[in-house]
């Protein structure tokens with residue numbers, strides 16, 4: 001093991017961003033190396049996490065280190081300087097697909113046990129469950145979130161407005177949420193004055209107690225919530241919403257089955273069960289015997305009944321009898337209810353809103369859409385956004401202000417840290433959080449099937465978040481805390497916010513999410529920049545919503561995580577790993593992934609080293625910033641279609657502008673001399689390089705795997721220019 005923390009750690013991830021790294025990382029390593037800076041990689045990909053978790057099933061040469069565990073420790077040190085690309089937060093269908101691929105590559109991994117019965121199966125299942133869902137981000141995010149667009153990015157978007165759908169006043173697009181008995185309505189919250197241990201206990205109606213979780217440790221000042229969503233109320237809601245569909249409107253549900261890996265797949269499963277109720281009434285037992293679980297979606301059902309003509313025909317008829325669904329891919333018949341991780345609310349709702357309240361139906365045609373977001377905690381944000389656009393028409397991106405976010409995220413804050421304390425309740429009874437001294441902190445009467453959860457947030461992250469919010473508000477002007485005084489959890493947070501603002505002598509309004517949504521749109525439309533100061537879930541939602549409307553994508557966001565112990569974690573963009581882009585690369589060797597997020601993160605990472613006293617890193621940082629700006633100004637970003645510029649050519653331009661800026665600066669003579677011939681070669685080689693990159697496009701390629709691609713094959717595909725490769729060396 002290396003004894004010095006690497007200057008920069010670049011993460012190995014999945015899907016499109018990992019392909020992009022095949023081309024970009026050699027450039028980054030070479031340029032940083034010229035300044036004596038070491039760039040090392042650490043593997044946090046889904047396949048990497050699986051392999052690192054099952055060493056006992058692997059041969060010695062198949063074993064790999066547990067990089068996520070190492071990084072989880074590193075981010076708690078002041079030396080951490082990590083560039084984090086988006087990784088898959090795996091749903092069960094993604095996890096099982098990755099396991100299958102690895103098994104086919106010769107890794108003797110156990111299958112994912114859906115219904116574990118033996119001790120070994122239970123152990124395997126528990127280990128896989130640690131890999132599932134948001135297993136990476138909460139571990140690395142040891143700081144709060146600061147996401148905004150760089151000035152150059154915002155200016156570019158204003159000068160080159162992306163397409164936006166028209167909003168009509170009589171659009172039938174709506175958000176539908178439960179009328180009560182959801183997480184929002186049932187929430188209880190308390191701030192603990194002293195540190196204590198605790199357990200979560202379920203007591204059935206006959207008095208039998210089951211400890212759902214023991215060994216909880218709360219800190220002094222920690223806010224502890226508990227709440228539940230009624231399964232009965234959820235099912236009644238889904239049924240009523242399906243039955244009340246207007247003709248011509250598409251049905252959809254928007255959840256976060258990845259981050260909320262325990263609760264949201266179950267909620268998704270209820271939607272699947274109700275939508276397919278006629279089919280399941282007839283064939284429920286048969287498909288259960290085939291291993292079907294509604295939480296896996298209609299895609300899983302189709303795979304299990306493949307070849308059974310009766311079941312296939314009945315499923316087709318059952319789907320046709322229901323209102324048409326919003327489609328993930330109408331060409332391939334992939335519906336909203338096919339895979340729990342295909343429709344992820346933070347990206348899916350902004351896509352509908354940007355398009356003018358439009359989704360795509362089974363006939364491949366655009367239509368208004370009913371968007372079910374069962375829980376009311378945050379649904380109002382989208383409802384209000386839709387109301388606002390119906391009233392005022394689409395946004396003018398050439399004049400609107402920039403909306404940035406300061407998000408409470410550190411140390412598994414709020415709902416996104418709640419999966420170890422979320423339970424699907426087995427029987428009627430009550431769930432209680434019992435402190436070590438016997439005090440019952442929260443108690444709820446529940447019924448079988450209800451989803452109960454506890455979320456917490458610690459004092460130090462809250463205080464850090466408020467400080468960051470004040471700093472960003474001072475730098476920006478307008479801001480609001482998105483907190484609802486009538487929600488139990490938010491009311492506890494407000495007890496921290498109000499005195500801190502008073503002490504700092506600054507006034508920042510506190511508004512409930514719906515009101516804050518309206519405030520932000522009204523102000524941004526006037527051209528004002530606004531900071532949204534939010535909890536963890538709204539951090540996630542808003543950093544896709546506003547950038548997708550303002551910039552056309554959240555991929556170009558600057559996403560800084562100031563680690564609480566002084567290190568830096570620089571995330572690339574605010575979006576995910578764009579699975580659709582991989583499909584396009586494989587089919588026609590065109591990668592439309594935009595690495596602007598990587599460029600922004602890279603600049604910040606060098607800046608971080610410069611602030612620690614490394615002057616050469618400061619020179620690299622300034623040149624990266626210059627290059628990023630030129631990529632935008634000269635329109636060197638990837639385009640969508642084969643034959644057009646793609647990710648690889650954008651990297652060539654980035655490298656060239658970066659080298660030219662390094663050769664032009666006079667702060668460091670050694671670097672100037674080093675980069676002068678590189679810059680010249682990149683400029684002189686333009687025709688040859690772009691020609692070689694373009695010549696490679698148009699044919700299908702083999703990456704040697706989807707989740708666990710062959711790095712040599714990826715390198716061959718992503719670095720097809722011999723001229724460029726020779727210069728980068």
Ligand SMILES: NC(=O)C1=CN([C@@H]2O[C@H](COP(=O)(O)OP(=O)(O)OC[C@H]3O[C@@H](n4cnc5c(N)ncnc54)[C@H](OP(=O)(O)O)[C@@H]3O)[C@@H](O)[C@H]2O)C=CC1
Pocket residue numbers: 085086087088089090137258341342343344347348553555573574575576577578579580581592593594595597
């Ligand atoms: N930080 C993280 O680690 C995150 C990880 N994820 C993970 O990512 C996966 C996919 O999530 P999903 O919700 O579909 O969201 P994505 O952000 O991956 O995809 C939504 C769409 O956004 C566009 N897009 C996103 N990034 C880029 C980019 N750099 N360049 C160009 N276009 C881009 C693409 O549009 P188009 O197809 O029109 O080109 C894409 O299809 C999931 O496995 C999820 O768990 C999600 C969010 C954050």
Ligand SMILES: O=C(O)CCC(=O)C(=O)O
Pocket residue numbers: 088089133134137258259346539540543574575
């Ligand atoms: O970890 C994830 O699955 C998603 C994270 C995310 O969407 C975000 O941070 O914006």
Ligand SMILES: [Mg+2]
Pocket residue numbers: 346540541543544574575
């Ligand atoms: Mg997000």
